[in-house]
Amino acid sequence: MPGTESNEPDESWEYSLSLPNDLRAVTVSRRTLRLILTVHGLIRLVDVAELLAAELVSNAVCHAKGPAALRVCWSAGVLRIGAWDADPQPPGPPHSFEQALDLEGGRGLALVRACSDLWGWQPLTRDGSRGKYVWCELAGVA
Template sequence: MVTVAPPDTWVYALRLPHDPRAARVARMTVRAALNGHGMPGVLDVTELLTSELVTNAYRHTKGPASLRLTALGDGRLRVGVWDSSPHIPAPFDEPPGDRVPPAPADAEGGRGLLLVQQCADVWGGWPVGDKRYGSAGKLLWFEVGGGGCRSR
């Protein structure tokens, strides 16, 4: 009998409307994809960080967003979230070695992207589009699979 093992590299893409439920839909998609591909080791951190990026896309833009999950092999996963804003927030606007200071204790926000610093192995961001013709937004991404959340 021949069995077929699923490939260790794969890609899922999902277009998300500008809707307050988009983060929940993204979490459900992450959970289904990672469970379906036998990647429970990165599930919790991926779900958390994806939720943060999709929530920021909803809060800071007026348009849709897109989610892309890419299995890189060896248990590593890259997650990208595109949105229509050209602004690349810290820590995505700096090399991964540069750290953003924690938000003040009384701040109402500013902690989500700090989670990316603590939990992702690497991250980045870049503008999408051509400034001569108007920006098409940005892509923020992170990779996990090398150890999970840690204090830095």
């Protein structure tokens, strides 16, 4: 019906949220992601997606100087969550989950690798700033 919103999860969509270099951006990102997934009928993905977004955004604001951004996309039954930061250096290799348990820091990418179906990174320029985009995917099918 024209003019009505659809909550069908098979429709493609994308959201982007610009973030300051501030640790409070992690909370803002998690709450925004929860709202996005809820309104699109993907509540079953919220808990894992929030964890993944928090790790990606935390890395972006803790390890890079300058702004960051969260990008959330849904297409063909796959949720992609990514964080851009202004540091063009690649992320360090993730530790295994078992190794990460013994570390005080450095668990973020190990959690991303363990909890997502696929993850990666790529160099990416945003608003004229060189940087990188670290992303992960979750299959939306239960």
